[in-house]
């Protein structure tokens with residue numbers, strides 16, 4: 001029997017041991033190479049594009065020979081104003097990509113020996129960077145669509161006599177959201193957050209190319225899809241897969257996200273649910289890459305991503 005990819009040595013190309021053994025200079029060089037791939041890591045002024053720079057080695061900064069602007073490898077990126085050592089940043093990325101169901105900020109803080117606040121913002125910046133990989137993506141071919149509800153759990157009262165019908169809107173707390181996922185077979189997974197699953201119809205019209213086939217379950221709000229797409233339906237009260245029709249791939253994604261939210265984070269704010277959903281989608285789409293390639297991809301995306309409006313100075317507000 002063929003060995004599963006994740007069990008093979010090919011899946012393990014990066015370790016914390018190798019990151020720390022190579023040290024701070026090597027980690028710094030990795031960030032330079034991924035920030036400036038077109039010059040093999042030689043600095044390029046972010047203000048004027050000049051290739052001539054004086055190196056202020058002691059502070060790991062550069063001074064542009066053209067416009068005198070001082071900058072560092074992370075200036076203008078989502079990791080700007082970082083205080084953490086590059087070796088720790090690289091270790092954080094390694095830990096993040098090794099965690100198939102994500103990692104909580106508390107756990108990351110213990111691994112890195114940093115404050116919870118630091119780990120929380122760093123992980124969210126990395127999630128924002130990797131979500132940007134799917135910006136503007138359009139799906140085509142065969143696309144599975146489904147929604148799943150997250151959050152807004154109401155704890156039942158202790159005494160049975162005090163319990164309420166938790167399905168009724170008046171008894172809910174307004175924190176429940178639906179994650180709508182569209183997963184192209186042999187392609188990307190895109191995620192969206194809404195209050196109700198029927199919103200998925202509008203989303204499908206914007207992110208799925210004309211001429212694609214959409215596979216959905218029996219929920220009535222998908223009944224309008226055939227107006228725009230070739231459509232296949234699977235009735236889950238009868239079968240999960242019938243005559244080759246299923247939404248199993250998008251369900252696999254939800255299994256990962258469900259375990260991420262409930263088993264790893266335990267609680268996520270509806271405000272940030274989109275970041276966890278995008279993180280799980282990214283992990284799902286790149287599940288066959290080795291962890292070294294994943295880490296490189298995350299650092300590359302972070303170095304190509306501009307300063308985050310959501311996360312810059314988060315704790316200073």
Ligand SMILES: [Zn+2]
Nearest residue numbers: 045048064067
């Ligand atoms: Zn310059």
